[in-house]
Amino acid sequence: MTRRRLIVVSNRGPVSYGRGPDGERTTLRGGGGLVTALRPLLARHDVTWIASAMSDEDRAVAAESGGALEDTTRDGSPFRVRLVAHDPAAYDGYYNVVANPMLWFVQHRLWGFARRPVVDERFHAAWRDGYEAVNRTFAEAVVEELDRAPGAPVFFHDYHLYRAPRLVRDARPDALLAHFVHIPWSDADTWTAVPAAVREAVHDGLLANDVVGFHTRRWARTFRRAARDVLGAEGERTGVLDYRGRTVRVTHHPIAIDPDEFAELAASERVRAAEARLVAGRPEQLVLRVDRTDPSKNAVRGFTAFGLLLERHPEHRGRVGMLALLDPSRQDVPEYAEYLAAIEVEAAAVNERFGTDAWLPVDLRVADDFPQSVAAYKQFDVLLVNAVFDGMNLVAKEAPLVNERDGVLVLSENAGAHEELGDWAVTVNPFDVDGQAEALHEALTLPAEERRRRAEAIRAHVRDHDAARWIDAQLADLDAVGKGGNT
Amino acid sequence: MTRRRLIVVSNRGPVSYGRGPDGERTTLRGGGGLVTALRPLLARHDVTWIASAMSDEDRAVAAESGGALEDTTRDGSPFRVRLVAHDPAAYDGYYNVVANPMLWFVQHRLWGFARRPVVDERFHAAWRDGYEAVNRTFAEAVVEELDRAPGAPVFFHDYHLYRAPRLVRDARPDALLAHFVHIPWSDADTWTAVPAAVREAVHDGLLANDVVGFHTRRWARTFRRAARDVLGAEGERTGVLDYRGRTVRVTHHPIAIDPDEFAELAASERVRAAEARLVAGRPEQLVLRVDRTDPSKNAVRGFTAFGLLLERHPEHRGRVGMLALLDPSRQDVPEYAEYLAAIEVEAAAVNERFGTDAWLPVDLRVADDFPQSVAAYKQFDVLLVNAVFDGMNLVAKEAPLVNERDGVLVLSENAGAHEELGDWAVTVNPFDVDGQAEALHEALTLPAEERRRRAEAIRAHVRDHDAARWIDAQLADLDAVGKGGNT
Numbered sequence: 013m014t015r016r017r018l019i020v021v022s023n024r025g026p027v028s029y030g031r032g033p034d035g036e037r038t039t040l041r042g043g044g045g046l047v048t049a050l051r052p053l054l055a056r057h058d059v060t061w062i063a064s065a066m067s068d069e070d071r072a073v074a075a076e077s078g079g080a081l082e083d084t085t086r087d088g089s090p091f092r093v094r095l096v097a098h099d100p101a102a103y104d105g106y107y108n109v110v111a112n113p114m115l116w117f118v119q120h121r122l123w124g125f126a127r128r129p130v131v132d133e134r135f136h137a138a139w140r141d142g143y144e145a146v147n148r149t150f151a152e153a154v155v156e157e158l159d160r161a162p163g164a165p166v167f168f169h170d171y172h173l174y175r176a177p178r179l180v181r182d183a184r185p186d187a188l189l190a191h192f193v194h195i196p197w198s199d200a201d202t203w204t205a206v207p208a209a210v211r212e213a214v215h216d217g218l219l220a221n222d223v224v225g226f227h228t229r230r231w232a233r234t235f236r237r238a239a240r241d242v243l244g245a246e247g248e249r250t251g252v253l254d255y256r257g258r259t260v261r262v263t264h265h266p267i268a269i270d271p272d273e274f275a276e277l278a279a280s281e282r283v284r285a286a287e288a289r290l291v292a293g294r295p296e297q298l299v300l301r302v303d304r305t306d307p308s309k310n311a312v313r314g315f316t317a318f319g320l321l322l323e324r325h326p327e328h329r330g331r332v333g334m335l336a337l338l339d340p341s342r343q344d345v346p347e348y349a350e351y352l353a354a355i356e357v358e359a360a361a362v363n364e365r366f367g368t369d370a371w372l373p374v375d376l377r378v379a380d381d382f383p384q385s386v387a388a389y390k391q392f393d394v395l396l397v398n399a400v401f402d403g404m405n406l407v408a409k410e411a412p413l414v415n416e417r418d419g420v421l422v423l424s425e426n427a428g429a430h431e432e433l434g435d436w437a438v439t440v441n442p443f444d445v446d447g448q449a450e451a452l453h454e455a456l457t458l459p460a461e462e463r464r465r466r467a468e469a470i471r472a473h474v475r476d477h478d479a480a481r482w483i484d485a486q487l488a489d490l491d492a493v494g495k496g497g498n499t
Numbered sequence: 500m501t502r503r504r505l506i507v508v509s510n511r512g513p514v515s516y517g518r519g520p521d522g523e524r525t526t527l528r529g530g531g532g533l534v535t536a537l538r539p540l541l542a543r544h545d546v547t548w549i550a551s552a553m554s555d556e557d558r559a560v561a562a563e564s565g566g567a568l569e570d571t572t573r574d575g576s577p578f579r580v581r582l583v584a585h586d587p588a589a590y591d592g593y594y595n596v597v598a599n600p601m602l603w604f605v606q607h608r609l610w611g612f613a614r615r616p617v618v619d620e621r622f623h624a625a626w627r628d629g630y631e632a633v634n635r636t637f638a639e640a641v642v643e644e645l646d647r648a649p650g651a652p653v654f655f656h657d658y659h660l661y662r663a664p665r666l667v668r669d670a671r672p673d674a675l676l677a678h679f680v681h682i683p684w685s686d687a688d689t690w691t692a693v694p695a696a697v698r699e700a701v702h703d704g705l706l707a708n709d710v711v712g713f714h715t716r717r718w719a720r721t722f723r724r725a726a727r728d729v730l731g732a733e734g735e736r737t738g739v740l741d742y743r744g745r746t747v748r749v750t751h752h753p754i755a756i757d758p759d760e761f762a763e764l765a766a767s768e769r770v771r772a773a774e775a776r777l778v779a780g781r782p783e784q785l786v787l788r789v790d791r792t793d794p795s796k797n798a799v800r801g802f803t804a805f806g807l808l809l810e811r812h813p814e815h816r817g818r819v820g821m822l823a824l825l826d827p828s829r830q831d832v833p834e835y836a837e838y839l840a841a842i843e844v845e846a847a848a849v850n851e852r853f854g855t856d857a858w859l860p861v862d863l864r865v866a867d868d869f870p871q872s873v874a875a876y877k878q879f880d881v882l883l884v885n886a887v888f889d890g891m892n893l894v895a896k897e898a899p900l901v902n903e904r905d906g907v908l909v910l911s912e913n914a915g916a917h918e919e920l921g922d923w924a925v926t927v928n929p930f931d932v933d934g935q936a937e938a939l940h941e942a943l944t945l946p947a948e949e950r951r952r953r954a955e956a957i958r959a960h961v962r963d964h965d966a967a968r969w970i971d972a973q974l975a976d977l978d979a980v981g982k983g984g985n986t
Contacts, residue, residue: 125888135933199721446623
């Protein structure tokens, strides 16, 4: 395959820099799902990755030599990183007021419109002086990089960057632009949570791309309808939209994981050490959940459902335990801090009601400990993914891949992963705690052969639909635009 | 016009019965928007109206002679009323668990999905033994009435009766059935608030009709999309859906009021007495809101916006007052009781901050006092209708019609009335308190000529698009089905 020059743009980049004890520059390589999924891209093409400067040292890098450095991924692929420094107040409005909670809450439908959101002058200012301003800074960096590599396709990622494509398009009308949205889309009525000017700007920004991608057919369809309702874009039922004299392809390609990386991780020393500790204390059957403490992940209803399971099916008492490995998330946003408190209350209520000296029903661990999570992936009998809404949910792919007990996946109908894996999962409605309790019981009592059949099917699907395939599909979308890029 | 035999079905009927001091049967004639809007139907056709028995005497009527009585409307049109008695526990589940808050909250998007709803065994039982059971009782009454008047069209109304049409259709496949939904529709993703079996039953029940009507193009479009997404009905973009071998027309006709009735009301003694009291205490400029204390009506954000107006535009202090006439609503449902408490807190906060001995910024009156409301309709300078979501909002039509000060309508983009009246209103986003404060300022300072122009346009529209026209449009829909009815 020909190497191409490509520009990737995301808020959080693949590396962040610091200073070691002797003043030397140190590199922290991020391991998020996006970085993992894009690794095949970095391995095969010449990528410049534009991202926000996060640390002091990042800002120092951003101030040097045009803010760009040559670096390598963990497995040695070279890439160029360009860090963009933002005014701290602008970044705060962009990140902590507009992107989280507003856009995240709108797109995961977490607002109870009776009381929230309240759109006030703080939001208006954060939109104008934060989100728009940070997107402008990103767009300026993209335009400079395009001038270094004319014709290089640009891949924008996620909900932090809805405005940047329009600003790039205005400056470079012939640029080849693609945007991948990693979270669900909402219908136009839900988008009335923000004033007309804001929701129009969001949709207009995305429609400045040549390709807009989502994880599922469902989110792509919702976006096409919303683009029609909010902006009058034409072509709702087909895969393209016509808007402002241009054609935009709306596609869906589910993000994937790197099976080899997970196999390696699962066999690593750190994971095996964590696994030994887990095995020593594990219940007869282990129900696992691994999430951030984000309200969209729905941990509270999950504990309620687990309590109902123990109430209705006493045979599980003393034998089944729920292990909840929750990474604390965005605790400087009040909605998230409140939700973590509710998680702790609900877990304690189940333990108070059913726990004994010999048995802890809910083992809640709030920490960021990835090796422990992978160890638990190997050990679960039932994995509960009951998200309120979720663009994809990578846990539903990662955990079954490395699981060694033919564990059963209980999966929310509102997780993007359900479009791929629903046939082999026990499906739950995220709001129906009664149904979730029955689904856990069904999963715990599924015959061994059926467990194996389903687990194997999921593993085969996840192995086959890997990150390289996800990347190739997106490059094919770009080629289909007909401009080709600089091959 | 030929008189037709027609059957109307709604949860609340046009009359309710009691016992007078001497044991004689007394009649309470309801004055709700639906009864008013249907009056032209009752005046011109032979209507049998099927409704729930509400009072003890209603239940006595239901137990006599097939539960049917001849009665007359306030203006003397005869009609036949048939009251249907329900098991109290079934009615409680149907009304207080399923219809309110669940369906109401889903369709007005009032749930914050992070924490609510929690669908538990109580909901499942209320659906099965309440909503389905009450709808079955209604359907049995409809079938009996159809056997008395074969071919008579049946008009179902609103969110209490989504299942009855399917049950009637199963029993009488050739019946001519129409359903009018008076509240907004929600997209399929929002409908995941209830389990798949429930949302499928809701859509399936409505699609058993020949015609499904909404107030606006917007709600009708959302219903067509949801019917496709939830049930696979075909034909999303046109006005018809194909489902289970039948064709269903999805139409939109905005509900209207009776201009003559309001003119008469406005001139009545009771209203004039209330008006005299209002005028004696009125501020220089009067901002009015008239609503139920329902969270969908958005009173709390309205008070927040009024406080922001006073903060930013001090020239209004001491001169402008907000009169909030709020009818307490569904206080046995916790969500409604909590919302009323929040209303009182927010109004008090504005008064505490800005009030003086001589001037009360927010005059909050929580009571059911229709003459006082009509008096206030005549007296407002600005009418605030900032609903979160609203099927229509009749206050936006009633109040401008009888207003005598060329008052300005400030209207939520999410109220159904906005589709008709938006051009002459100051539009607000219901979540944007900052924008609402500025809209109030704009309305309070609009030049007299512009106020008059807009007020006249609204009055002309409301007079022209009256209840008779609304009825005729629905009868025309039925005729278009091609079965004609028993003319």
